[in-house]
Amino acid sequence: MKSFLPLFELQVLLIFVITQICSLLLKPLGLAQFISQMMAGLVLQACFEVEPLGTGLRKLFPYGTHDTISTISSIGFVLFIFINGVQMDFSLITRMGKRAWAIAIAGLVVPLFTSISALILFNNHVTKYIGDYDNLVVALVSHTVISFAVIASLLNELKMQNSELGKLALSSALVSDVLCTIATTTGTALMVTDDSGVSKVVKNLFSLVAMGVFVPLLCRPAMFWIIKHTPEGRPVKNSYIYIIISMVFLLGWLSVKINQEFVLGAFVLGLSVPEGPPLGSALVKKLNFFSTTFLLPIYVTTSMLKADFSMDFSSVSVITIAFVIIMTHFIKMISCIVSALSCNIPLRDALSLALILNSKGVVEIGLYCFLYDNEIIDGQAFGVMIVSIMMIASIVQWSVKFLYDPSRKYGGYQKRNMISLRSWSELRMVVCIHKINHISSMIDLLDLCCPTAENPITVDVLHLIELVGRALPIFIHHHFQRQGTGFRKSYSDDIILAFDIYEHNNPHAITAYPCTAISPPSLMYEDVCNLAFDKVASIIILPFHLRWSTDGEVEYDDKNIRALNCRVLEISPCSVGILVSRRASLQIRDSCIRLAMVYLGGQDDEEALCIAKRAIRNPGVNLVVYHLVANNSEEEVDDDDDEELQDVKYEHSVRYQQVIAMEGSETASFLRHIVKEHDFFIVGRRHGISSPQTDGLTNWSEFPELGVIGDFLASPDLQSRASILVVQQQLSVKKHDGWLL
Structure with missing residues (x-):
């Protein structure tokens, strides 16, 4: 002392x-x-x-x-x-x-x-x-x-x-x-x-x-x-x-x-x-x-x-x-x-x-x-x-x-999803990229959506960077910078170049607007939702937080990306897709892609079905729709679901297959059987929806943001190399300021 x-x-x-x-x-x-x-x-x-x-x-x-x-x-x-x-x-x-x-x-x-x-x-x-x-x-x-x-x-x-x-x-x-x-x-x-x-x-x-x-x-x-x-x-x-x-x-x-x-x-x-x-x-x-x-x-x-x-x-x-x-x-x-x-x-x-x-x-x-x-x-x-x-x-x-509630601007009546688009309408998307290796998988997904001059896609590519060394978050529109004078160096040069080349290779079909958002990881969701809201996007595509190597080992596990995905799913002003990428490239233009859609019913599955129907416009895509139903005579069939499936059933380039699954174990057995037969899966998240086909699987779900089916398909135990897109339709009911809209 x-x-x-x-x-x-x-x-x-x-x-x-x-x-x-x-x-x-x-x-x-x-x-x-x-x-x-x-x-x-x-x-x-x-x-x-x-x-x-x-x-x-x-x-x-x-x-x-x-x-x-x-x-x-x-x-x-x-x-x-x-x-x-x-x-x-x-x-x-x-x-x-x-x-x-x-x-x-x-x-x-x-x-x-x-x-x-x-x-x-x-x-x-x-x-x-x-x-x-x-x-x-x-x-x-x-x-x-x-x-x-x-x-x-x-x-x-x-x-x-x-x-x-x-x-x-x-x-x-x-x-x-x-x-x-x-x-x-x-x-x-x-x-x-x-x-x-x-x-x-x-x-x-x-x-x-x-x-x-x-x-x-x-x-x-x-x-x-x-x-x-x-x-x-x-x-x-x-x-x-x-x-x-x-x-x-x-x-x-x-x-x-x-x-x-x-x-x-x-x-x-x-x-x-x-x-x-x-x-x-x-x-x-x-x-x-x-x-x-x-x-x-x-x-x-x-x-x-x-x-x-x-x-x-x-x-x-x-x-x-x-x-x-x-x-x-x-x-x-x-x-x-x-x-x-x-x-x-x-x-x-x-x-x-x-x-x-x-x-x-x-x-x-x-x-x-x-x-x-x-x-x-x-x-x-x-x-x-x-x-x-x-x-x-x-x-x-x-x-x-x-x-003050920053998310209240997203509470509105306007429908912003895939199912509300006319067949000839332009598709507006927001694609989020955290790492350079996300570029190829996002471009593959755009190819899967079959952009053409008659059905163009406008994509806002958002590069998300963690805010370090500065207090004020920054949002950069690189499209305006390219039109300006004297600006060359960018935080996102590789991303800008990749999508410039992609836009050049798809004239009148793809219009890409690269952006960079530098902000704290806990607040990145606001950049994503603000951009989707301002650009009237129909869907936001987010990368999954896990990435696997070719031998099945986890290359990285970014908890910040997962927190961002979950937050966007909660307050997004439009539909959301989470992309689980497992391949270096699909090479849609050079080979035939075996695409599968697992359909159980509900709004999320309807939204996923719209993306699958858009993909079959590409002659290089072979689509199989697996409709899982329970063998129950008292089961009520949704007329809207039937109406959505009619076009798929009688499409010559689509193989429709109805599968009876009385419980979750049968669904799991069926998915294990088909998982290696396809290169890409599209499924709905079906959050909060219970059905006999998924009973018991929820207890084993590790990532709820992928839904029951998406989480099962993403499991490394299946040893699958197929990529997965999990889709959630725009939430129709939002609680804001004490009112239900």
């Missing part, structure tokens, strides 16, 4: 344990993660006042160690700001729409101008009862500004980055954060604490401009040089990473020398780093655990120990500060809502957007700690503002969850 290192380790361990306990207790309430860290600080502060517990804690935290652990943990806050600077797509400011600019400027200027005008108007009363403007000005300005890091963290916890509202909020926050940084740094440079006067101001301003200009001008080309000398697919050398991290602290030291906050240098350098892989993602991966996961929670918890909660909450100064905070947020809410409504945003979404842009978090905690340490605000004001952060963050988190 007399050595610093063991003492520091015990302090960190205690803070970590209390933080995790608070996080576990508050998790059911759906609060932001940093609030549990703040609550841990309050618990720790309260323990100091309780004897004999306080005596033990004072031995663990002797005089002076608060500042030591705060200083060490503040490294985490600096790296947190640096990481958020790295994740910012700074070029977004020059190419974003007018809505983000209008909302950001209105949310910044209107409350700031209104509140400052009110303070000036009531100057005499404020001076008489409070005596100091500093606390009120800090409360006013800090609750007006919008922090990009705070908004990005909030949207990440709400899982809203990919939603339209989330992207607009991030864009507005980016504009506001840059404008606020310019304004506050300039204001800080104009402040002098000694008698040097004008010369000191000029020196600060010149140094600030030099840092803002020369750091990006010199560092960004150096970053691109590092990227250029990093082989494709290989990680960035650790030596480069360590040099950049050293520059973070060097620029922080220079920031202090020019009368600025330490984090300014880290923020400017972060903006100079090209976001995304390989360099931006490497820095984020290297620093994220050390800063955000380890040191930042300690920083937030120890910051709470500085707050003075022994003040009189009925005092005039405390009430005045609280009133200023409430009025600032009220005016900011009104200005954001009005500006959003003027941009044709629905009222409910406008209210959600205003709440998001009013959120406060870790950045404000760091700001108040800096102001408190420099004696710009007192302990009472610090305590009031800390409490305000907790209350505002909680209100925003709960309110946005209640108000």
Whole structure:
């Protein structure tokens, strides 16, 4: 206990344990993660006042160690700001729409101008009862500004980055954060604490401009040089990473020398780093655990120990500060809502957007700690503002969850499926690709659907990439890029080239629009569903999350792909197909394809039958339809099913076979018998439908997203090389906002 290192380790361990306990207790309430860290600080502060517990804690935290652990943990806050600077797509400011600019400027200027005008108007009363403007000005300005890091963290916890509202909020926050940084740094440079006067101001301003200009001008080309000398697919050398991290602290030291906050240098350098892989993602991966996961929670918890909660909450100064905070947020809410409504945003979404842009978090905690340490605000004001952060963050988190549902746009009456298409209609599809080896199987499926000039297919090819090293999700339409000027390099060059060649080889039959979506794996479903909704697609084709080698071994098992598939099946605005690929290529044009359709009845099987009927237009496809029926005289026959099967029964190129299966074991025996006779199977998912033919098979189903039949055919125990397409028709009933549509 007399050595610093063991003492520091015990302090960190205690803070970590209390933080995790608070996080576990508050998790059911759906609060932001940093609030549990703040609550841990309050618990720790309260323990100091309780004897004999306080005596033990004072031995663990002797005089002076608060500042030591705060200083060490503040490294985490600096790296947190640096990481958020790295994740910012700074070029977004020059190419974003007018809505983000209008909302950001209105949310910044209107409350700031209104509140400052009110303070000036009531100057005499404020001076008489409070005596100091500093606390009120800090409360006013800090609750007006919008922090990009705070908004990005909030949207990440709400899982809203990919939603339209989330992207607009991030864009507005980016504009506001840059404008606020310019304004506050300039204001800080104009402040002098000694008698040097004008010369000191000029020196600060010149140094600030030099840092803002020369750091990006010199560092960004150096970053691109590092990227250029990093082989494709290989990680960035650790030596480069360590040099950049050293520059973070060097620029922080220079920031202090020019009368600025330490984090300014880290923020400017972060903006100079090209976001995304390989360099931006490497820095984020290297620093994220050390800063955000380890040191930042300690920083937030120890910051709470500085707050003075022994003040009189009925005092005039405390009430005045609280009133200023409430009025600032009220005016900011009104200005954001009005500006959003003027941009044709629905009222409910406008209210959600205003709440998001009013959120406060870790950045404000760091700001108040800096102001408190420099004696710009007192302990009472610090305590009031800390409490305000907790209350505002909680209100925003709960309110946005209640108000905004990104999936509600998919709830509608319009039928978007294969069975509703006219025989001569154009087929619109969305094809999703995660890995390069998905390309050939998706092209084979398009060939199977027999695109012709009379029955063309328009396919939107969506390349899904995990978001790493940037905060703002990106959606790229490569069709527009090819029409533009100067853009060559793409995230999806192989996919673009493959489908360009495929489109060229099928003139007037195939039209391909390649796109790239870079987003978190847990939110990729929104990119898929948004694209299908906007393009009025009839079906979405998703790759299965497992891939087998030729000898039957699993090559990869991607849980993120499976989670995406399940989520799309739940909320898709159109029909969905999951493709289980087991062959390198079907080679439809060069050989005869033995296609099988296993039919039991129901909407999903009807949808699958429509795809099978479209495939037989290709002379290279031989279709066999196996109609499984139970030998039960009381079984009711669906007239619609009979009507759908009539065309297939009497089609000369189709072999129709009725199979009697009284229970699941007979169905399994029959499928084992035919599985090696075919190259491709099309089946319906039939989710939630029970029938005698599948009784007992459900208990052995490993992947419910494939349905009972699809899951059985996909089992590696069958040693089959046949690919499988599992189809789910667009859900006809969607529950949304308490109504059944």
